[in-house]
Amino acid sequence: MTEIIKRTIDKFPFGFVITPSDFPVDLKKQASVNRILNNMVAAGTIRRLSKGRFYKPQISKFGELPPDTYQIVKDLLEKNGKITGYITGYSAFNDLGLTTQVPFALQIGVRHEKKAIQRDVYRISFIKQKNAITKENIPLLRLLDSLRFFKNIPDTMPDDACKRLLYLFSQLDRAQTDKVKKLALNYNPATIALLGAILETLNENEDTTRLLKELNPQTSYKLGISEKVLLNQQKWYIK
Template sequence: MKISDIVANTIDRLPTDYIFTYTDFNIDVNRKDAVVKALNRMVAAGKITKLSKGKFYKPRQSRFGALQPSAYQIAKDLLEQDGEIIGYITGYNAYSEMGLTTQIPATLQIGTNKYRRAITRGLYKISFIVQPNKITKTNIELLRILDAIRFIREIPATTPDEACKRLVIILSQLPAEKVKMLATLVLKYNPAVQALCGAMLESVGADKSLTDKIAASLNPVTEYKIPVSESVLPNKSKWRIK
C-alpha cells in the first residue's frame, strides 16, 4: 500500500479534534519524508489542519466554519509524558470551569514544575506558571483552586469580591480529605495566598488544626494587600488582609 493511502486510512480512523504527529503512523522511520509530504498534501487539500510544526488535526465543523481543538488536545503533550503527569491546565480555562468567569481568551495557562517560555500553537498562546507542589491526578483540582486564589486579581470579567464568594462556595463543597490535602498544598504557595486561603477555609468551618497550621506558617506582623472586602470575608483582619 502506498504511503499516502496508509496516511489517509489512519487519519480516517482518528476522531475529529485529535491532534496527531508523525509518530501516530505505523510507518518505518526511514519513510518519514514521505509521510510529511502526504500530510502536507492533505493540508493543502483542506482535509486536515496544521496546528504547529509537526502537529495536525481533523477540525470539527460548525455552521460558522472549522473549530479549534479542545484545550486538552492542544496541550496534551505538555500535560502527560510517558504516562507521567507533568502539567495541568489552569488559568482562564480552569476559572471558567469553576464558574469564576465566563470569559475564555485565546490563551492557555499550564502549571508545571519547571520553568518554560511561552509558546504559540495555532491561535493559542500557551504560557506556563511554576507549580511548587508535585503534580498528581488527585491534586490537580486543588492546585487549580489555589491558582485562582493566587491570581484572584487577574481573573477576567469579575471582581476579587465576586471571585472570593465563588471560591468560598467551592471550598465549602470539598470533602474533608480534600480540604486537608489543600491545606497542605497551600503551604508551598506565597504567604499572601496562604493568608487568603486560610481565611476562606476558616470561614467555611474547616478543621481548626488545618487553619492553625496555615496561620503558624505566616509572619505574625506581615500584612497582605488583597482587594477583598470585609463584607465578603468577615475574618480578613484576623488574617491581616488589608
C-alpha cells in the same frame, strides 16, 4: 501510504491533534508521512497547529472550531505515561466557573521553569509548581492557583469570584481539605491568607493555625473582597 493516512485520519475525532507517530507506518517513513500531512494542509483537509502537529477541523453553525485545550497541550502534560504538567490559569478559571472568558493564552503548571511557546494563535506559558504534580493533587492545585492569581481572574467582580471559590472549597471532603492546607504551604503568603480566610468562613472551627504562622503581620493583601462575603479578613491581613 497516502490512503493509509487518510483512512487513519477519518477514524480520529474532530479536533484530535495528530502527529506523524500516530500512523501505522515504519518509523523510517516519518518524513514521508509529514510531507503527506503538509499536502493535506495545503488542500484544506486538515489544519496545522504547530510544527509536526495537525488536526481535523470541526465546522459548526458558528464557524470552524479549534481543538479543545487538552488536545492543544496534551504532549506537554504527560511523557512516557507520567504526568508532567497540568492545565491551569485562565483555562482553569473558565473550567471552575470563575469566568466565562475563553482564553487564547494558556498556562501549564510544571515542576521546572520553561520558556513560553507559541502554537497557532495560542501562547503557552509555564507556571512553576513546587508541589508534586499527581492525578490526585491536580484538582487541588488548580484551586490554589485560582487563589494565587485571584486578582487576574477576568470579567468577574472580586465578591463574585470569592463566592464561587467558597462553593468550590465547600465541596472538598475532610481528606482533601487537610491536603489542600499542606499544599498551600508551598505557595506565596497571599494564597495562604486567602485560603485561611475561605476555610474559616466555611467552618469557624477549621484548624488553620499552621497557615496563619506562615504570614508576616506586617504584610497585608489587597483583594477587594467584601467582609460580608469573606469573614475574618483582618485576622488574615486581607484588605
